[in-house]
Amino acid sequence: MSNDLHGLLAPYALDALDADERATFEAHLDQCETCQAELPGLVETLSRVGEAESATPPPALRASVLAAVSTTTQQRPVVSLDSRRRLRRSLPQLVAAAAVVAAMVGGGFAVIEHDNVSDMRADQERVTAIISAADATTTSGNVSTGGTLRVISSKSHSAAVVSGSSLKELPGDKVYQLWTMHHGIPKDAGLLGTKDGMVYVPKLGDAVAVAVTVEPQGGSKEPTGEPVAVTDLAT
Amino acid sequence: MSEQTLASVTSIGDLEAPPAPDAGALLQRTALGDEAAFAALYDTLSPSVFGMAKRVIRNPARAEEVTQEVFLQVWQTAPRFDPSKGSAKSWVLTLAHRRAVDAVRHDQSATNRDLAYDWSPGIDHDEVVETVTVRLEHEQVKKCLSGLTELQREAITLAYYQGYTYAEVAQALDANPATVKTRMRDGLIRLRDCLGVES
Structure with a gap:
């Protein structure tokens, strides 16, 4: 079985798998160190093949792309479901970590999907750094529509990991969006997803609390409704 | 080998434009919300993305749409890029190829693709x-x-x-x-x- 899956590496690099096989292989990829070692060389090779086809796009496209970007919110790094095992292994010593793990394991933990394994790795490392920081502190609060918001923050990192658990599942066109509160002004901190999820907040700055609102899919630049949760950061 | 040849050519004359800005550095600045860096990243990588998409999709208008989608995705997901796992260029081209292939599969029936195969140069x-x-x-x-x-x-x-x-x-x-x-x-x-x- 594992050999069969390993044989999908080259078709995967070529985007020559159907959607089901692609998902199956990506799950395997997370476990397969041989695959992880071999994939970048194949990807780089194919990017050279693609590059050899270069052609200048029409100038109007540039204006169109830049205009679209100016009204589009960037995503924040997020943690994937697939990383929870490693996370759990690295953090058993901490009460804070136990809370997160409980949130993740208990809640089904849907998250924004990752494009590849390396993205998840980077996120895991960042999250692990916060949760395992000597000054990591956990606060939590209720979400008015159901569920719990937990915030693990570290002053020394000026960063936080925020997780929502047992949240009410939203319709597909809505999303839970996280905000950091700066003297009453909300600042976009990323998307939690349509049900349980986690967001890594890389820069807390002078934030004193975090808030969650329900926004249209893709998120908003500013909150469009009342928050369903507000949780103070540990002081 | 060709890179060496090219490097020696460019050091002597002006046959080629100056080296493109480093896509990795531009992508990291893009991840911080720097729209000017993103514009420069677009200028650096859009010919590769558009050209490849046009080759795969064989429809310039559709390739433009895909190029736009790819760069929006790059903007949105730049904070997730991990430079230790591959180059920025190959990351973007991988996203682009995935989208181009998905567009082709979505747009064309199997029959049309068989015909496209026969026409393919x-x-x-x-x-x-x-x-x-x-x-x-x-x-x-x-x-x-x-x-x-x-x-x-x-x-x-x-x-x-x-x-x-x-x-x-x-x-x-x-x-x-x-x-x-x-x-x-x-x-x-x-x-x-x-x-x-x-x-």
Whole structure:
């Protein structure tokens, strides 16, 4: 079985798998160190093949792309479901970590999907750094529509990991969006997803609390409704 | 090898534009919300993305749409890019190829794709390639592809340029799917070594 899956590496690099096989292989990829070692060389090779086809796009496209970007919110790094095992292994010593793990394991933990394994790795490392920081502190609060918001923050990192658990599942066109509160002004901190999820907040700055609102899919630049949760950061 | 040749040419004369800004650095600035860096990243990578998408999709208008989608995705997901796991350029081109292939699969019925296969001029197509760098790269890829066995080459080109799944490749070439998977891997490894990509 594992050999069969390993044989999908080259078709995967070529985007020559159907959607089901692609998902199956990506799950395997997370476990397969041989695959992880071999994939970048194949990807780089194919990017050279693609590059050899270069052609200048029409100038109007540039204006169109830049205009679209100016009204589009960037995503924040997020943690994937697939990383929870490693996370759990690295953090058993901490009460804070136990809370997160409980949130993740208990809640089904849907998250924004990752494009590849390396993205998840980077996120895991960042999250692990916060949760395992000597000054990591956990606060939590209720979400008015159901569920719990937990915030693990570290002053020394000026960063936080925020997780929502047992949240009410939203319709597909809505999303839970996280905000950091700066003297009453909300600042976009990323998307939690349509049900349980986690967001890594890389820069807390002078934030004193975090808030969650329900926004249209893709998120908003500013909150469009009342928050369903507000949780103070540990002081 | 061609890179060395090109480097010596550019150091002497002005045959080529100055080296493009480093895509990795631009992407990292983009991840912090820097729109000017993103614009520069677009200028650096959009010819590769658009050209590849046009080659795969064979419809310039659709390729423009895909290019726009790709760069929006790059903007949105830039904070997730991890430079230790590969180059910014290959990350963007991977996103782009995935989208181009998905567009082809969505837009075309299997029948149309079979016709497209018959029309396909393959890697020998004569489109004007615009710069010395691209022409050299194009020639090198062509040369390296011609060094593969026929089955390796067809399996790779049908998948990469036309969005065939390996199962469809097997059907088109009347070959065993397991064999196609193996040939794809053997062919990619040979291509990688021929292009001088580090394994």
